[in-house]
Amino acid sequence: MQDPTFVQKAFAAIAPRYVLANHVLSGGIDVLWRRKVAALARERQPSRVLDLATGSGDLAVAVGAACPDAVVVAADFCAPMMEHAQRRGLARLVVADGMALPFADGAFDLVTVGFGLRNMADYGGAVREMARVLRPGGTLMVLDFSQPAPWLRGAYKFYLHRVLPAVAGVLTGQRGAYEYLGNSIEGFPSGPAMTAHLDAHGFHASRWIPLTGGIASLYVADKAVAGDR
Numbered sequence: 001m002q003d004p005t006f007v008q009k010a011f012a013a014i015a016p017r018y019v020l021a022n023h024v025l026s027g028g029i030d031v032l033w034r035r036k037v038a039a040l041a042r043e044r045q046p047s048r049v050l051d052l053a054t055g056s057g058d059l060a061v062a063v064g065a066a067c068p069d070a071v072v073v074a075a076d077f078c079a080p081m082m083e084h085a086q087r088r089g090l091a092r093l094v095v096a097d098g099m100a101l102p103f104a105d106g107a108f109d110l111v112t113v114g115f116g117l118r119n120m121a122d123y124g125g126a127v128r129e130m131a132r133v134l135r136p137g138g139t140l141m142v143l144d145f146s147q148p149a150p151w152l153r154g155a156y157k158f159y160l161h162r163v164l165p166a167v168a169g170v171l172t173g174q175r176g177a178y179e180y181l182g183n184s185i186e187g188f189p190s191g192p193a194m195t196a197h198l199d200a201h202g203f204h205a206s207r208w209i210p211l212t213g214g215i216a217s218l219y220v221a222d223k224a225v226a227g228d229r
Contacts, residue, residue: 029212029215029216030058030216032211033114033143033211033212033216033218034058034059034062034114034143035062036143036209036211036218037059037062037063037112037114037141037143037218038059038062038063038065038066038067039066040141040218040220041063041066041067041110041112041141042066042067044109044110044139045067045069046067046070046108046109046110046139047069047070047071047109048070048071048073048107048108048109048110049063049064049067049070049071049072049073049108049109049110049111049112050073050074050075050101050103050107050108050110050111050112050133051063051072051073051074051075051111051112051113051114052075052076052098052101052111052112052113052116052130053075053076053077053098053113053114053115053116053117053119053120054074054075054076054081054082054085054090054093054114054116055076055078055081055082055084055085055114055115055116056081056084056085056088057074057082057084057085057086057088057090058114059112059114059143060072060074060085060090060112061088061089061090063110063112064090070109070110071092072090072092073092073093073094073103073108074090074092074093074094075093075094075095075096075098075101076095076096076116077095077096077097077098079095082095098113098116098117098120098126098129098130099120099121099122099125099126099129100129101129101130101132101133103133104133105132105133106133106134106135106136106138107133107135108133108134108135108138109134109135109138109139110134110138110139110140110141111130111133111134111138111139111140111141112140112141112142112143113130113140113141113142113143113144114143114144115143115144115145116144117142117144118144118145118184118185118188119184123189123197124197124200124201127140127197127198127201127202127203128201128202130202131201131202131203131223131224132202134223135223136223136224136225137222137223137225138222138223139220139221139222139223140198140203140219140220140221140222140223141218141219141220142194142198142218142219142221143216143217143218143219144188144190144216144217144219145185145188145190145215145216145217146185146188146190146191146194146210146214146215146216146217147185147186147190147191147214148212148213148214148215149210149213149214152213152214152215156215160182160185160186161182165182190214190217191208191210191214191217192208194206194208194217194219195207195208195219195221198219198221199221202223202224203221203222203223203224204221204222204224205221205222206219206220206221207219207220207221
């Protein structure tokens, strides 16, 4: 669980160089992770999509390209980040808190959230709110960092706490925001813990797809309908 005021200020500060930092720090692999989400989204042929915690709009753009007939709404509670999303051609932008979304019940077929749930004040409350705006049987896709396979964990932890903040500090001038990143990843549920969390807050049959040795993970869950267990 995170302090929303700190998170909002941190992302506002790094907004101008956020996309560059992501690509450099991940070696460009973050692009492939988003393409995976977009490919799965295309299989579901959604009519209305909400990309929550959209930031600079990377995932919303990818999903929109994969689902050209869908209406894609991008929402975030950090307005400076969304200014960059607007420059990328996203037309439907809403400044909104993931804990209290300004959308009707069942308004969307698909909700995506990339690297955003981890930054919300209450994971359970945010997931319940995502379930609320999904139609019964609609799909949630959560892309986020996770704990990698044991053989990779030592090197990953060194990179996360030593290398990444130093490089990010040079790129963005905001080392503190990336020191927060490492701590938030280690405190975030991942793997089976996350699928259990989703199933406890309005979803069922949640599945976990590890990416790049588990450095990131994609969680896919369907909103429960009457009769689901």
